[in-house]
Amino acid sequence: FSPDQLRTMRDEFQRFLLEYQFGLREVETKLGILRDEFQQMHDYNPIEHVSSRVKTADSLVEKLVRKGVDPAFDAIRAEITDIAGIRVTTSFTKDAYRLFDLLTTQDDITVRTVKDYIAAPKANGYKSLHVIVEVPVFLSTGRVDVAVEVQFRTIAMDFWASLEHKIYYKFGGIVPDGLLAELKDAADSAALLDARMERLHGELHGDPFLAPGSVRPV
Ligand code: 0O2
Numbered sequence: 345f346s347p348d349q350l351r352t353m354r355d356e357f358q359r360f361l362l363e364y365q366f367g368l369r370e371v372e373t374k375l376g377i378l379r380d381e382f383q384q385m386h387d388y389n390p391i392e393h394v395s396s397r398v399k400t401a402d403s404l405v406e407k408l409v410r411k412g413v414d415p416a417f418d419a420i421r422a423e424i425t426d427i428a429g430i431r432v433t434t435s436f437t438k439d440a441y442r443l444f445d446l447l448t449t450q451d452d453i454t455v456r457t458v459k460d461y462i463a464a465p466k467a468n469g470y471k472s473l474h475v476i477v478e479v480p481v482f483l484s485t486g487r488v489d490v491a492v493e494v495q496f497r498t499i500a501m502d503f504w505a506s507l508e509h510k511i512y513y514k515f516g517g518i519v520p521d522g523l524l525a526e527l528k529d530a531a532d533s534a535a536l537l538d539a540r541m542e543r544l545h546g547e548l549h550g551d552p553f554l555a556p557g558s559v560r561p562v
Contacts, residue, residue: 469531
């Protein structure tokens, strides 16, 4: 490649990733609006925190090789759906589902896939509600629909997942059986804690999302 060709490739790749930055910004704005509106209307904040990242070039290349994806932008767009990722941590499981509903029913959002690992946890105990959405981004060159993976989970699920992730990488993916059993046990304890905290919170405050007599969030 000539230096000019290399510069062009670099610029195209940067622009490709930039679209995902913009997609993240759009979804983060939506979540921020929901959070601020709930705080104002119900004096309650369903979101503990939100974190986001665009996949690094290294991690993207590793995934392309692992999945045998053609290294062309259109193929990557179609097959790698977690280049932009957002994690929404809530206090309670109910809030994870409510935020999911409130985001995915917005009429500029298209849902590509949903994986509900809260209703059906993975064998290792992992719980989280995953959705791939497409959000429109308006550039000087026109509209692009950008895929963003959003993961909703409680603080307890998040605590468990961060530790499990560290252990998984420490053992290069081959975690000793004893540790796997302990992790599964810890996931069960986290689920019990979630249920107990949600019940206590309900006893104290009722359901802060609902107006008296209503069955849906107002
Ligand atoms: P990272 O570093 O968080 O981005 P995919 O490979 O994404 O096409 P997959 O794996 O079937 O398809 O998607 P899934 O099940 O929705 O999982 C995607 C992401 O969920 C993972 O991204 C993790 O962030 C998280 N996740 C899924 N399973 C587990 C688990 O058992 N433990 C933990 N700690 N996290 C999990 P990445 O790309 O693997 O990692």
